[in-house]
Amino acid sequence: MAVLPSGLWRIAQVTFGVPLTKNVDIGRGQLPGRLPLEIYVVVLSIIAEGLAFLAVGLVTTWGEVWPRWVPFLAGKRVRPLSAIIPAALGAVALTATWTMTLLLSLQGRALDGRESGGSGWRGSLIHDVGELGWRAWVFVTAYLPLLAWGPLLAAVTYAYAVRRKAFK
Numbered sequence: 001m002a003v004l005p006s007g008l009w010r011i012a013q014v015t016f017g018v019p020l021t022k023n024v025d026i027g028r029g030q031l032p033g034r035l036p037l038e039i040y041v042v043v044l045s046i047i048a049e050g051l052a053f054l055a056v057g058l059v060t061t062w063g064e065v066w067p068r069w070v071p072f073l074a075g076k077r078v079r080p081l082s083a084i085i086p087a088a089l090g091a092v093a094l095t096a097t098w099t100m101t102l103l104l105s106l107q108g109r110a111l112d113g114r115e116s117g118g119s120g121w122r123g124s125l126i127h128d129v130g131e132l133g134w135r136a137w138v139f140v141t142a143y144l145p146l147l148a149w150g151p152l153l154a155a156v157t158y159a160y161a162v163r164r165k166a167f168k
Contacts, residue, residue, distance in 0.1 A: 002145040002152060003052040007045035009142035014041045051090070055153055058087060058160040080164040087157040095150030102147060 014037055057063035063083055066073040 002149040003048050005142040006146055007048055009138060010041045010045055014038045052149065055087070055156055058083060058156045063160060064164070080161065084157060084161050084164075087153060087160070091150050091154035091157055093150070094146075094153060098146045098150060 057078075062078075064078055066076050066078055068074040
């Protein structure tokens, strides 16, 4: 659930042309010209949702026995570390990424450290929320749950490890 709001907001932005900022073209960034922005955003959202859905395996039986639809592995037991290691690495990466994103946004910087529309408080996302109205509020509301994605994944990974007695 932490990932869905941001995906819906991204898709709404490209589908309905809802810009985050007033009278500003956010551009295409580093996206190759041959890849339509709409396709990129939908694929990005689907991949994020798919990765988030993998956490369900940590709390259901298909985290213990491979589901029958998985070729060559169907019905075999899942080795605990084959689920714990990627999930733990993902939790660390997500926590670091979204924490850094928040901290840089509060400073008015992009992920690469460049200024993103101003300096310090005046160029920060918090300042933009007051200036940009509903668009910024929806953006913040949609992306704020991503801060919880990493810690929540860490929690279910730990619970999975305890349940599977991975560290005897």
